[in-house]
Amino acid sequence: DIQLTQSPSSLSASLGDRVTITCQAGQDVNIYLNWYQQRPGKAPKLLIYDASDLATGVPSRFSGSGSGTDFTFTINSLQPEDIGTYYCQQYDSLPPTFGGGTKVEVK
Amino acid sequence: EVQLVESGGGLIQPGGSLRLSCAASGFTVSSSYMTWVRQTPGKGLEWVSFIYSGGNTNYADSVKGRFTISRDNSQNTLFLQMNSLRVEDTAVYYCARGVNTLDLWGQGTLVTVSS
Numbered sequence: 001d002i003q004l005t006q007s008p009s010s011l012s013a014s015l016g017d018r019v020t021i022t023c024q025a026g027q028d029v030n031i032y033l034n035w036y037q038q039r040p041g042k043a044p045k046l047l048i049y050d051a052s053d054l055a056t057g058v059p060s061r062f063s064g065s066g067s068g069t070d071f072t073f074t075i076n077s078l079q080p081e082d083i084g085t086y087y088c089q090q091y092d093s094l095p096p097t098f099g100g101g102t103k104v105e106v107k
Numbered sequence: 108e109v110q111l112v113e114s115g116g117g118l119i120q121p122g123g124s125l126r127l128s129c130a131a132s133g134f135t136v137s138s139s140y141m142t143w144v145r146q147t148p149g150k151g152l153e154w155v156s157f158i159y160s161g162g163n164t165n166y167a168d169s170v171k172g173r174f175t176i177s178r179d180n181s182q183n184t185l186f187l188q189m190n191s192l193r194v195e196d197t198a199v200y201y202c203a204r205g206v207n208t209l210d211l212w213g214q215g216t217l218v219t220v221s222s
Contacts, residue, residue, distance in 0.1 A: 032207065034208050034209075036209075042214075043201055043212040043213060043214055043215055044152070044201070044209070044212055045212065046208065046209060046210045049208045049210075050208075055210065056210075087151075087152060089152075089209075091206075091207035091208065094165065095154050095167055095168075096154045096206075096207065097154070098151060098152035098153070098154075099151075100151055101151060101152075
């Protein structure tokens with residue numbers, strides 16, 4: 001199984017800050033990587049697919065980049081509704097696997 | 108409205124069986140790829156099973172031979188039959204649309220396996 005390592009595991013930032021999360025894959029996954037947001041008590045929600053494409057209806061302050069083994073997820077100006085946990089997920093090979101998550105809190 | 112609604116979770120003893128349901132609205136399950144994912148505090152998000160629109164299925168090694176994914180086209184519903192349940196199957200189970208990219212998720216249903 002392909003292991004995905006996210007860092008940091010948690011972060012605290014001020015409203016309006018730029019937030020960056022990284023996801024490192026244990027082997028090359030091309031661009032086959034997605035990012036999900038999970039608000040407290042809710043189901044995950046797709047934000048970014050194929051490493052950098054914004055899902056329908058997702059605000060443009062969210063972005064993703066990378067390919068191969070190193071990926072970055074950015075929130076350009078942190079908003080109160082962005083609080084939650086963010087996960088990367090690869091689908092280059094079966095089984096699909098998820099990163100351990102990054103919990104984002106407001107300072 | 109396009110949505111998925113899971114049901115069927117609960118408390119079950121080890122070795123027992125449970126069937127989860129995932130009712131879809133706003134789209135057709137039989138024309139879609141569908142996936143079950145589970146989440147635990149300890150292991151995080153874990154893919155469980157998926158079914159292609161053509162009917163082919165795939166399972167995580169941890170549930171192979173014990174869980175069966177299926178769908179009922181007339182009810183527009185996805186199922187997960189879980190047999191020989193173990194304590195380590197305790198989790199919130201989500202159904203989701205898609206296989207590689209999960210673009211719609213249900214709210215989840217909690218399965219607790221305990222004596």
